[in-house]
Amino acid sequence: MKIKFLNKIRNNVRNFIHKNLVFLVPTLIYDNIEKITPQKLRELNVDTILLDLDNTLVPWNKKQIPNAICKYLSSLKEAGFKICIVSNALPIRVKKISEELNIPYIALAAKPSTRPLRKAIKILNSNIENTVIIGDQLFTDILAGNRLGIKTILVRPLAKFELVTSKFIRLIEKKILSYLAKKNYISSKEVKIEK
């Protein structure tokens, strides 16, 4: 009786994961943000970019954006893209960096909530169809973007050394990504791992 019950729960959990796995599939995967060219973004029909901060633009333990990424963001702005930082980090950290870059921001965003994403799209006077979110985490950035129905780009995290909790999450993310590839979820959504 007890085993039957446990099996039922296990099957329910399994079904739930399968049904929701599609929300963890990024549109594209890149090694780092600088490799995402304006041309590629235009091919995706994108003119609006929502950016994660920690480990996408800045290594999680650092206060300053690497020069190369600063230049990259300027080039995107010059090319006419609308940009907003959407970060789960504290306002004090996000504000300082956003002001240096002269880019609007939303802090304490609570991704995977879609609310801050909608708010950012509104601030930029844009729409869901032409927006992409770029971030390093499946369970926050990619999940939030897919739930809202915008395009999603996963980048590899900038810092290799992280808190123990993040390391644990990375391990699960890695397992999910290889599972997605094995089950052809990734190729079925034309996800490319661009080097």
Ligand SMILES: [Mg+2]
């Ligand atoms: Mg991040």
